[in-house]
Amino acid sequence: MAQQEAQQRRPSIHDVASHAGVSAATVSKVLAGVTTVKPENAQRVLDAVELLGYRVDPLASDMRRAKRRIIGAIMPEFESEFFGQMVSELEGLAEQRGYTLVAASSRESETREKEILARMHDWRVAGVVLAPVRNEHGPAAGFMKANGMTGVLIDRVLADDAFDTVSADSAAASAEVARALVGEGHRHVLVVGLGQQAATVRARLEGFRSTALELAPDIRIDVVLCESDVEPLRTLLRDYFSKREAGDDRPTAVYSLFLKGTLVALSEFRRRGWHCPNDISLVGFDDAEWMQVTWPAIAAVVQPVREIASNAMEVLFRRIEGEGGPPTARLEPCKVLMRESVGSPGSVPHSGGGDRQ
Amino acid sequence: MAQQEAQQRRPSIHDVASHAGVSAATVSKVLAGVTTVKPENAQRVLDAVELLGYRVDPLASDMRRAKRRIIGAIMPEFESEFFGQMVSELEGLAEQRGYTLVAASSRESETREKEILARMHDWRVAGVVLAPVRNEHGPAAGFMKANGMTGVLIDRVLADDAFDTVSADSAAASAEVARALVGEGHRHVLVVGLGQQAATVRARLEGFRSTALELAPDIRIDVVLCESDVEPLRTLLRDYFSKREAGDDRPTAVYSLFLKGTLVALSEFRRRGWHCPNDISLVGFDDAEWMQVTWPAIAAVVQPVREIASNAMEVLFRRIEGEGGPPTARLEPCKVLMRESVGSPGSVPHSGGGDRQ
DNA sequence: CTGAAAGCGCTAACAT
DNA sequence: ATGTTAGCGCTTTCAG
Numbered sequence: 001m002a003q004q005e006a007q008q009r010r011p012s013i014h015d016v017a018s019h020a021g022v023s024a025a026t027v028s029k030v031l032a033g034v035t036t037v038k039p040e041n042a043q044r045v046l047d048a049v050e051l052l053g054y055r056v057d058p059l060a061s062d063m064r065r066a067k068r069r070i071i072g073a074i075m076p077e078f079e080s081e082f083f084g085q086m087v088s089e090l091e092g093l094a095e096q097r098g099y100t101l102v103a104a105s106s107r108e109s110e111t112r113e114k115e116i117l118a119r120m121h122d123w124r125v126a127g128v129v130l131a132p133v134r135n136e137h138g139p140a141a142g143f144m145k146a147n148g149m150t151g152v153l154i155d156r157v158l159a160d161d162a163f164d165t166v167s168a169d170s171a172a173a174s175a176e177v178a179r180a181l182v183g184e185g186h187r188h189v190l191v192v193g194l195g196q197q198a199a200t201v202r203a204r205l206e207g208f209r210s211t212a213l214e215l216a217p218d219i220r221i222d223v224v225l226c227e228s229d230v231e232p233l234r235t236l237l238r239d240y241f242s243k244r245e246a247g248d249d250r251p252t253a254v255y256s257l258f259l260k261g262t263l264v265a266l267s268e269f270r271r272r273g274w275h276c277p278n279d280i281s282l283v284g285f286d287d288a289e290w291m292q293v294t295w296p297a298i299a300a301v302v303q304p305v306r307e308i309a310s311n312a313m314e315v316l317f318r319r320i321e322g323e324g325g326p327p328t329a330r331l332e333p334c335k336v337l338m339r340e341s342v343g344s345p346g347s348v349p350h351s352g353g354g355d356r357q
Numbered sequence: 358m359a360q361q362e363a364q365q366r367r368p369s370i371h372d373v374a375s376h377a378g379v380s381a382a383t384v385s386k387v388l389a390g391v392t393t394v395k396p397e398n399a400q401r402v403l404d405a406v407e408l409l410g411y412r413v414d415p416l417a418s419d420m421r422r423a424k425r426r427i428i429g430a431i432m433p434e435f436e437s438e439f440f441g442q443m444v445s446e447l448e449g450l451a452e453q454r455g456y457t458l459v460a461a462s463s464r465e466s467e468t469r470e471k472e473i474l475a476r477m478h479d480w481r482v483a484g485v486v487l488a489p490v491r492n493e494h495g496p497a498a499g500f501m502k503a504n505g506m507t508g509v510l511i512d513r514v515l516a517d518d519a520f521d522t523v524s525a526d527s528a529a530a531s532a533e534v535a536r537a538l539v540g541e542g543h544r545h546v547l548v549v550g551l552g553q554q555a556a557t558v559r560a561r562l563e564g565f566r567s568t569a570l571e572l573a574p575d576i577r578i579d580v581v582l583c584e585s586d587v588e589p590l591r592t593l594l595r596d597y598f599s600k601r602e603a604g605d606d607r608p609t610a611v612y613s614l615f616l617k618g619t620l621v622a623l624s625e626f627r628r629r630g631w632h633c634p635n636d637i638s639l640v641g642f643d644d645a646e647w648m649q650v651t652w653p654a655i656a657a658v659v660q661p662v663r664e665i666a667s668n669a670m671e672v673l674f675r676r677i678e679g680e681g682g683p684p685t686a687r688l689e690p691c692k693v694l695m696r697e698s699v700g701s702p703g704s705v706p707h708s709g710g711g712d713r714q
Numbered sequence: 715c716t717g718a719a720a721g722c723g724c725t726a727a728c729a730t
Numbered sequence: 731a732t733g734t735t736a737g738c739g740c741t742t743t744c745a746g
Contacts, residue, residue, distance in 0.1 A: 012723055025725075267650040
């Protein structure tokens with residue numbers, strides 16, 4: 001009821017035109033900032049606009065142009081800090097250039113990812129920022145290629161022969177983690193990952209492995225990769241530790257290659273009554289706000305969200321504006337925050353200064 | 358380069374029409390599911406559609422209608438689990454009804470909130486789900502009213518005379534927290550909140566206060582409300598505890614009325630070397646995944662995101678379809694998860710079984 | 715049952 | 731400097 005009453009039709013460009021005593025074309029010109037309009041008329045148009053509260057309909061306006069001033073963003077999920085920040089950044093960047101960001105979540109499904117992309121194509125978006133579920137070889141990227149869409153791939157991606165890519169320098173970050181862990185004296189480390197994210201997981205794993213082996217050739221690196229989802233990982237991890245514990249050869253540190261893995265690891269430690277860093281050390285790829293307020297604070301690799309977002313948008317708009325050239329592949333450096341969850345192995349259990357409770 | 362080559366113009370409805378040997382109007386009818394089309398022609402249309410890979414341009418299609426099949430969602434931020442989940446839910450619900458969700462973040466700014474709303478109005482969205490920065494009396498809600506927009510208000514809102522509202526039953530949840538805390542023996546509790554979120558904060562505060570006082574008339578309830586942002590709260594809290602510690606009358610429990618407050622409290626506890634629940638108990642409004650993997654696990658009020666989202670969409674679509682009647686105000690029940698961060702006051706410090714480290 | 719015509723609100727040539 | 735014309739891609743009367 002209350003919602004209905006003010007439903008008056010919005011003024012169109014013609015309403016403005018007649019109020020100002022000019023043609024719609026002139027109104028359009030004034031609003032577009034064309035300078036060849038007689039100042040007097042321009043003023044009358046502006047007055048009419050003001051009076052009627054006129055605003056151009058961006059969609060109708062785009063209808064006439066080739067590409068619409070819309071950027072599509074496709075993220076695997078919206079629930080995590082990382083992608084939330086990413087969407088937020090992208091939104092601001094798009095707005096700065098007069099575009100609207102339309103974000104969608106693929107919910108970690110490649111099928112859905114492609115459907116969304118098709119919808120974005122239907123919308124004739126000017127460009128797409130795609131954070132693929134798996135990697136650059138998924139069906140979504142294929143769809144973009146096949147349909148000549150303009151886009152940039154971010155995050156779970158290394159390089160591509162058709163699209164520009166921007167992501168965190170996983171390998172370098174992992175190397176730094178390796179240096180830190182080896183430096184603390186760890187010689188048996190478990191690396192936890194999700195096979196799904198193929199390319200980046202491999203980069204993170206190899207970055208760690210090569211540096212670790214270089215610094216400590218005798219280091220033992222176990223790997224628990226879960227192909228499918230996060231839940232199975234919980235089981236995998238439980239089994240892994242059960243076996244090692246029996247044989248008394250459990251790792252002294254865990255490096256999780258993705259956020260959910262860090263949560264799973266932490267939860268498994270809880271179950272076993274292990275505490276960081278006395279019983280085991282932990283570093284995770286992906287930082288989160290809570291990691292610095294828990295006790296112990298959790299060491300983490302911080303991805304440069306802002307840099308990824310701004311570089312992605314920059315390169316995307318260059319393509320939108322028609323710039324040619326081969327696809328570029330950017331890697332943005334991460335920060336590694338070594339917090340309390342990492343310590344030296346073999347320190348007397350439960351000895352620690354501030355590590356009670 | 359590679360991105361350019363496949364840029365062929367997409368087939369329009371006329372292309373389909375000529376391929377099928379019918380008019381565009383007929384194609385439109387077939388695609389709209391009108392049954393009065395000769396089956397033979399319908400089939401030819403479908404074949405042509407298939408052949409050309411034709412898909413309707415949803416924006417062009419909406420152009421002809423009064424309202425576009427777009428739902429706008431405005432959230433205060435995208436970075437938190439709560440709003441991330443909310444957007445995700447809303448997206449799915451909108452899609453189910455053939456609409457596209459366009460989400461935007463007001464970044465906790467009422468000014469921006471109104472700007473975004475204006476843009477959504479320009480887009481002629483069919484309806485808006487607004488999670489206001491502050492409450493139902495902000496400029497954004499005013500704008501919606503003034504322009505006869507269809508919408509529903511969620512989260513930081515209690516009831517409104519112009520729009521339907523859906524939110525968590527803050528008062529009931531707070532009452533439950535009060536029962537739990539009083540039950541554990543707490544007689545001095547600090548409540549932490551953000552004044553900005555006026556209505557809900559008051560509901561949460563009063564829900565707690567009234568129940569607590571009823572159960573334990575001698576209880577002492579301190580309140581630290583921060584008007585502006587989160588950062589100042591950190592200082593406020595620090596000062597608060599410094600004073601109490603000197604006088605040795607610090608509270609035995611803290612109830613934070615919003616997520617960031619929980620983080621700030623936790624961080625302050627760290628600074629002081631206090632551990633939950635031995636040194637102090639903690640409950641926070643708003644749950645997060647990490648709260649169950651830390652040691653101790655943090656007690657929290659879980660907001661019913663799915664219920665809020667689905668009820669909001671339901672009532673919104675009813676309005677979109679023209680249903681009248683006075684605005685409704687729904688309150689969805691929360692779950693209170695009493696985890697390890699809550700214990701009895703005065704238990705011997707650092708005594709606890711599983712609470713080491 | 716089908717197609718021609720008339721737009722939705724706007725912009726870009728092309729005249730004037 | 732401005733208006734006229736012709737659409738963008740689609741849907742919807744309304745005759746046939």
